[in-house]
Amino acid sequence: MLEREEYIEQAHLFRSLAERMAAGIAAQEALVAIGQEVLATAKLPLAIGYLVGELKLVGTLSTALARLPHYFTAFQTFVMRQAEDEGGRFDMRTALAVLEREAGYRAEGASPQGLFFYRFECLSRNRLDYAHGLVAVAEDEVFDADWRSWIHTVARQVGFIDLADLVYVRSPEYWRIDSREALLAGRQASGPDRAILFGDKEGRIARANRGKDPLFFFAALQRQLGYPVVPRPAPATPSAESPALLARRLERLETRVKLLEEEARGGIDLARFDPKNFVARSDDGHG
Template identity: 50%
Template structure:
């Protein structure tokens, strides 16, 4: 009788999961549930109150939800509360929620919550279809791809990434250094020169941040669209893939609605123009006031 296959490795409460795996399992459930119910147009305050009862009481997340709910009732946003809870939520989590809550921005809060749910699941070692142990390399590449795909700004975004307590000082220094290099230098080149593969070939970095596989994949995708690099990392190394913004379906297309409103405005303008020229008498539409006998 053959022996059973060993269980998939789970990340320990180390660098990738500084709060402990249990916390990130509950965070993944919380952010995913919040995104799903907000998509169904459920009130945010009711969703938070319900989530408070659902999450595991032995974690610190219920207390964090209480503070989020209090801040939401007073100011109408959650990002400020997440910023104040910097010992629990990372700067990138607060930044993504803040961008989603920004009325002038184009980033969907529901997509942002799904981004946070997948990140928390990766930290907890729960990425679907992958049995690899979470790493700092996978965490950074996921966060960078989120900034890239959603155009969230490299300067503020990478500053928030560098504030993550998961990264040691040499990682933080490198992340802050590439803030102004991204866009001028390909991300594939930035990864390659910091890889073990480049070090073996006489590369510039003596203390590589990325492994041999990341270096070889980056080398193969130089001078190509960065999306090809990310897709290769997903296939070869099982790194998590950020959620994509859903395209608007035909039923939800706002253009026909705008066209109908323009037609209504045109009709109203025509009525006003005819009235100004005296060619249209609005008095015939006036209702006669009721008399005392009625």
Template identity: 50%
Template sequence: MPNAALDPTEYIEQGFLFQLLRERLADDMPMQELLEQARWELLATTKLPMAIDYLLTELKHSGLMAPAMLKLGHYFTGFQTYLVSQSETDTGRFMISTALQIMEAEAKYRSAQPTPEGLFFYQFEVLCRNRLNYDKGLTAISSDPIFDANWAKWILMLRAQIGLVDIADLLFLASEEYQHRLVEAGQPTEGKGPFLFGRREGLIALGNRRKDPLFLFAAMQRHLGYPTVPRLKPRDQTPELIPALMRRVERLESRIKLMEEERRGGIDITKFYEKGQGKIPDLKDL
């Protein structure tokens, strides 16, 4: 049974915490020190400082935060725990900075007036854009307190359909627009649904059938107003490219000098000898 949603104040402080951690990680500070510093900057009347104390204890013993977040399931959502666990794997493909940015935007969205439709699309788009495991990710999403039993059942069903059926078709079949068309056609609605999405979402899904899912997500984000999913920024290779370019320029300059010397009458190879080597011996020294 999903836990109850938290007070908006808790989500505001969570968003602030994730923002602090994300910004200060750029200074290459250990997560343990960051949490200890951030604890004193949070509102003491919320439960977040106590949650941080538990995270710090687990972090000191195992070096991981996800196991502690899993035990604090009444405070952190399953999706938050899943993101942190993926960032703590050895693959290094999904970074903790990305997880913090995603959780920051989600917490700020929850602190206002979130809707199940908007939160589902945000979390599902996160899975798609970051190529996370659909089975584990959707299972974590289904346990969110904002989703009732019908939502949770449909999300779990979605695990078996992803990759086999177009996501736009699945969304349309779970919308009130599909229900409305069944009624107009005089067809029964028993055994159909559940109709979780509104007519607007159904029309958007219908208009994006057989298209790139990113177009569907972009349209849903515009109309539902949920946060834009953070994009993965390409790694800045400028610091690595400049020394490589300088070495290449030096090699080209050396080749040009050799070509100029050859045109003037030949290359003096004695200057390439090491000191004391390659010297022609004097006959008097023999």
């Protein structure tokens, strides 16, 4: 996991990039400017330099995030890849808002429970791919082996079993009710036979929301426990009226033209975009 200052600067990156792209500024130009603004003692300026290089090379940000797994998470990469899918319905503005909100939450000291609920609601509210999305959710250092195993179970059972039920049986509340029912029935109560991942409060909220719309469950968690609210999808804007989308497409066309020109002159130098160079520079600059 990163230092708090890195998450603060990441939140600034995603917020500023969204604002400038909405104003029609090309992503590459916006990133260069943001790279000058962010805290010089953080590792983010080096990461931004690599993002700019990847935009020049292939025209996408998700590929750069994927090549820097020591700095960006698999879930951040997944969200960006979904936003860059031109055939999808996930808007880049919403994606950047999702990433900004998560980075801000992590800067405050995110809990595994809060981070899981936030990410699951992101998938649910934006109708993203649960199978690949939950795999990306699990690939985070904040989750231990028990958590990762449970998240993979959720990925297999989502759509068949309510999330509230899956949370409820992993809370002390479930075993409290089970012990009470065993006592009333005159039988021996059994203790937990699986890892407890949630607290009493999450368990009670889950029990109260069994069989309900999962969005009600998320809203109750946010009200009662202060978990972060997921940004709502941005209203659809026709592509002809979206300067950010037009700027992205123009930038990709320019990138392809430059690649063709470089190839015609005798080849493309890929060394300057190698993530190993980023790691080396990061280690040299930060001990």
